[in-house]
Amino acid sequence: MRTIQKFHATLLLVLTLGAAVAQTNAPPAVPAKPKIGIMKFEVDPDLKPALSTFLYESFSGEMVASGAFTVVDWEQLDKVQKVVAQAQPNVSPEEARKMALHQLGIEKLYLGTLTKVGSKFYLTVKLLNLDLKVERSERLPAASEDDLEPTVVKLAKLLAASPEHAKAIKAQLGHQKAEADRWVEVEKNQTKESLAAFLEEFPDGALAAKAKKTLEESHNKRLADEADRKVKGAEQQVKRQEAERLRSNIDGRWKLVTTDAKIADGRAFNLVPGPSVCEIEQKDGSIAFKGPIVKKNALTTTLYKGTYESGVLRAKAKVSALVSATVDITGTISEDGWSIVGKWNYAFNGLTGSAVFTRMDAEAKP
Numbered sequence: 481m482r483t484i485q486k487f488h489a490t491l492l493l494v495l496t497l498g499a500a501v502a503q504t505n506a507p508p509a510v511p512a513k514p515k516i517g518i519m520k521f522e523v524d525p526d527l528k529p530a531l532s533t534f535l536y537e538s539f540s541g542e543m544v545a546s547g548a549f550t551v552v553d554w555e556q557l558d559k560v561q562k563v564v565a566q567a568q569p570n571v572s573p574e575e576a577r578k579m580a581l582h583q584l585g586i587e588k589l590y591l592g593t594l595t596k597v598g599s600k601f602y603l604t605v606k607l608l609n610l611d612l613k614v615e616r617s618e619r620l621p622a623a624s625e626d627d628l629e630p631t632v633v634k635l636a637k638l639l640a641a642s643p644e645h646a647k648a649i650k651a652q653l654g655h656q657k658a659e660a661d662r663w664v665e666v667e668k669n670q671t672k673e674s675l676a677a678f679l680e681e682f683p684d685g686a687l688a689a690k691a692k693k694t695l696e697e698s699h700n701k702r703l704a705d706e707a708d709r710k711v712k713g714a715e716q717q718v719k720r721q722e723a724e725r726l727r728s729n730i731d732g733r734w735k736l737v738t739t740d741a742k743i744a745d746g747r748a749f750n751l752v753p754g755p756s757v758c759e760i761e762q763k764d765g766s767i768a769f770k771g772p773i774v775k776k777n778a779l780t781t782t783l784y785k786g787t788y789e790s791g792v793l794r795a796k797a798k799v800s801a802l803v804s805a806t807v808d809i810t811g812t813i814s815e816d817g818w819s820i821v822g823k824w825n826y827a828f829n830g831l832t833g834s835a836v837f838t839r840m841d842a843e844a845k846p
Contacts, residue, residue: 513550514587517557518543521592531594531625535632539592539605542636549640552586560584574612581610588615590639592632601628605635616643620653659685666691670698719816726817726839727791731762733840734820741824741833757840758783765789769797783809793820811837 521535536554544551560580565571571579581589589608594601601622607615618638622631638649659682666678675695682688736756759770769783786795786809793811811822824833 513548515550515552515585516543517552517554517581517584517586517589519554519557519589519591521594523594524596527594527596531628535592535594535603535628538629538632539590539636542633543590543640546636546640552584557581557584557586578610578612586610592635594628599623601625601631603628603631603635605632605639607639656686659687663687663691670694672698723815723817727813727815729762730760730767730788730793730813730820733757733759734837735840737836737838739824739833739835741826741831743831762788767793767795769795793822809835811835 518536518540521532521539523529523532523535540551540553543549557577557580560583561573561576564576564579564583565573568576580586587610589612590605591608592603592605594603596602601624602619603622604617604619606617609615616639618635620631620635622628634649634653641649662678662681666674672695675691675698679688679691679695682691734757736758761768761770765787767786767788769786783795783797786793788794791813793809793813795809795811797807797809808825809822811820813820818839820837822835822837824831824835826832
């Protein structure tokens with residue numbers, strides 16, 4: 481008898497210990513996620529109807545992704561509400577919705593709207609309790625249709641968070657908006673100073689990397705532009721020095737490219753049938769010409785002396801024809817020193833004309 485009693489006592493102890501061990505090794509109970517309902521977004525009649533579904537899917541997708549809720553599809557809630565309304569025709573739509581929420585075990589309901597005022601969109605989402613009273617309401621603007629999705633995602637993050645955490649999110653959103661608005665100003669005039677000021681104001685913002693890159697590119701561009709200016713300045717300096725050298729000395733062979741003349745009665749004619757060549761010798765401000773400038777039929781014009789000073793040439797020519805006369809020539813050398821534009825004044829018959837001389841090695845002009 482004692483043996484049986486002892487066995488029962490031992491068995492009871494083993495079972496008690498086993499139950500205790502089993503209870504200790506059992507996985508902890510996972511708390512049930514709050515069940516929420518999300519209705520389709522109501523949009524202004526003049527907006528695209530497809531925006532309602534688009535916003536609903538974006539909002540519900542973000543709420544599911546948060547991992548904090550069990551989301552009940554709006555169609556399921558709508559079906560249950562219709563069943564309740566059919567079963568109890570005297571029940572108001574509001575009461576039918578309350579009853580549907582209770583049947584589905586939904587603790588909170590989210591209602592969203594989309595309106596447009598001017599060029600801006602406004603998204604509003606209200607959080608309702610089981611009595612359909614508004615517990616929270618959040619609204620954010622969107623600049624365009626392209627901005628609707630990120631805006632509704634921000635709303636979901638706000639409403640998924642606790643009121644205290646939502647305040648921190650709002651502060652961050654305000655900071656991001658201030659950063660974006662400030663960047664618009666900076667982009668209009670990307671100076672070193674404006675970029676540096678932006679980075680000082682938003683050192684760790686979303687646009688900080690872009691600002692640093694822009695500042696670096698701007699700095700490199702300034703260095704490249706400065707180097708380019710120095711190179712061009714050196715090139716211009718060389719050209720100016722060469723032009724000064726050419727303008728200071730007109731020794732060498734020159735080609736008379738064109739020459740025309742007018743008699744007092746207005747008739748015009750060309751004195752030179754083709755390019756003519758002369759050689760100019762310059763010494764102490766005086767110049768002398770070798771070779772005929774114009775030779776046509778019995779008319780020969782030979783420049784024989786003159787002066788050249790400060791880029792201005794003055795000379796006299798002897799004209800031999802049936803009668804002898806002189807020609808006064810005034811010419812101005814070009815800034816680059818490669819050509820002379822002159823005027824001719826003949827001492828007979830009121831004859832005037834013009835001429836262009838170019839250096840014979842003009843083809844080598846840089």
